[in-house]
Amino acid sequence: MTMARQNIVLLGAAILVVAAPLILGIEGSYGGADGQAQAVIEESGYRPWFSNIWTPPSKEIESLLFALQAAAGAGLLGYVLGRLHGRRPK
Amino acid sequence: MHIMEGFLPAGHALAWTAISAPFVVTGAVRLKRILVERPELRLTFGAAGAFAFVLSALKLPSVTGSCSHPTGTGLGALAVGPAATTIIGTVVLLFQALLLAHGGLTTLGANVFSMAVAGPWIAWGVWKAAGKVGLGPSVAVFLAAMLGDLGTYVVTSAQLALAFPDAASGFAGAFAKFAGIFAVTQIPLAVAEGLLTVVVMNALNQRALVAEVRA
Numbered sequence: 001m002t003m004a005r006q007n008i009v010l011l012g013a014a015i016l017v018v019a020a021p022l023i024l025g026i027e028g029s030y031g032g033a034d035g036q037a038q039a040v041i042e043e044s045g046y047r048p049w050f051s052n053i054w055t056p057p058s059k060e061i062e063s064l065l066f067a068l069q070a071a072a073g074a075g076l077l078g079y080v081l082g083r084l085h086g087r088r089p090k
Numbered sequence: 091m092h093i094m095e096g097f098l099p100a101g102h103a104l105a106w107t108a109i110s111a112p113f114v115v116t117g118a119v120r121l122k123r124i125l126v127e128r129p130e131l132r133l134t135f136g137a138a139g140a141f142a143f144v145l146s147a148l149k150l151p152s153v154t155g156s157c158s159h160p161t162g163t164g165l166g167a168l169a170v171g172p173a174a175t176t177i178i179g180t181v182v183l184l185f186q187a188l189l190l191a192h193g194g195l196t197t198l199g200a201n202v203f204s205m206a207v208a209g210p211w212i213a214w215g216v217w218k219a220a221g222k223v224g225l226g227p228s229v230a231v232f233l234a235a236m237l238g239d240l241g242t243y244v245v246t247s248a249q250l251a252l253a254f255p256d257a258a259s260g261f262a263g264a265f266a267k268f269a270g271i272f273a274v275t276q277i278p279l280a281v282a283e284g285l286l287t288v289v290v291m292n293a294l295n296q297r298a299l300v301a302e303v304r305a
Contacts, residue, residue, distance in 0.1 A: 003296070006228075007289045014285040017278050021151045028155015033275045034092045034192070036156060037268060041097055041254055048096025055191040065189050066147050073143025080137040081293050 091161070091204055091246040091272060092186065095194020102253045107199030113207045117176035124174055131170060134294055138166035139178045141290055145283060146182050146205075152275040160283035161242050164235030165290055167210035168217050179206025204245040213238025231291045236284030243272040243280075 001009075021028075056062040098106070124131055145162030152158060162182075166175030183201050186192040193201045213234040220230035247268035256263035 003292060007292065010285045010289050014282040017282045017285070018150050020278065021153050021155065026153055026155050030151050030155060030157050032149060033152075033154075033156050033158040033271050034094060036271045037250060038094050038097060040267060040271065041250070044254055044257075046097075046099075046254065048094070049100065050096035050194065050196045052095045052187070052191040052194055054188065056189075062190060066149075069185065069190075070144050070147035073140040073145075073147065076140035077137055077144065077290070080133045080140065081290075083133065084293065084296070 091158075091201065091243050091276075092183075092193035093197040093200050093246065093250065095187070095191070096196055097194075098197050098200055098249070098253050100196075102249075103196045103199065105199075106197075106203055106249065110199040110202040110207060113173070113176050114180055114202065117173045117180075117206075120171065121174040121177050124170060134169050135166075135174065135178075137290065137294060138169050138175065139181070141165045141287075142175075142178050142182050145286070146186070150279050150282070152278050154275045156271075156275050158243075158272070158275045158279055160279050160286075161205050161209050161239050162283065163205060163209045163242070164213040164231075164238040164283065165287045167213040167238060168231060168234060168287075168291060169294055172207075172210035172214040175210040176202070176206045179210065182206075200249050201246075204242045204249065208245040209238040209242035212241035227295075228288050228292070231288045232284040234284075235287035236280045239280040239283045240273065240276055243276040244269065247272050 056065060121135070125135065142162035142165070145160040147159070149157045149159045161179070163175050163179050166172075166178050180198075180202050183193055183198060183205060187194050187198055187201075216237045217230050217234035220233050221227075225233070247265055250268045251261050251265035254264055255261045256267065259266075
């Protein structure tokens, strides 16, 4: 199997694994695991003693920042892989 | 795996900060040396950091009906070594603590330990062990990245169980509860991270841009 074909198979498998819960229709609120752990801790009566010094003012702003984080990473990763590809002997 | 801001008692927060601090310092020293002695690894380091940025920004659905995110630190551990990868993970966690209100400054030490220390070192250890027992390189990379990701979440569960032991069943009961939330959710995501890491590692390896990493 060529490298390109292997990569396609691996990427396809990764997408399938991630999409499987939605494809299979598994019930759930699909909330964050971090928040669930937080709820469990708060049930015990614990109250946080410090809060984030800045919180995004809305879900939209939060998703904007998450998208920027992913975009910055993807951009740099693409740049490096593209440079490496360009270096390959023709 | 983010322990939210203020969600560790002060003593625990301080202890994890003290435990993680030397890893961050030695990581910075190691990273500086790699970049000076092996300038060709700058691109590799950039790719590893970028990979961690992308993966840790993606909140993905899981079979438990909740969402979590991969860590992306396995690639760095294999490509530039676990010590230097601590810096990558710490930068990602700082970014998310300051700009996204995910994790926090008081819990940064604990989160650095799980995602930027334990995860990369587990990945690196698994990779070395897999090589020794003669597994192929792709299988070794897959196992390393997958178990590094999963290991991060097991450590987070243990950190929370230490801080909040169950009234009746103690540490073990609390660990089972937190691992049920974190580690089980993480299994399919860890598999996906393993697969993606193989793809990127292959691309880097083609140009021999991976260090003979010691640690």
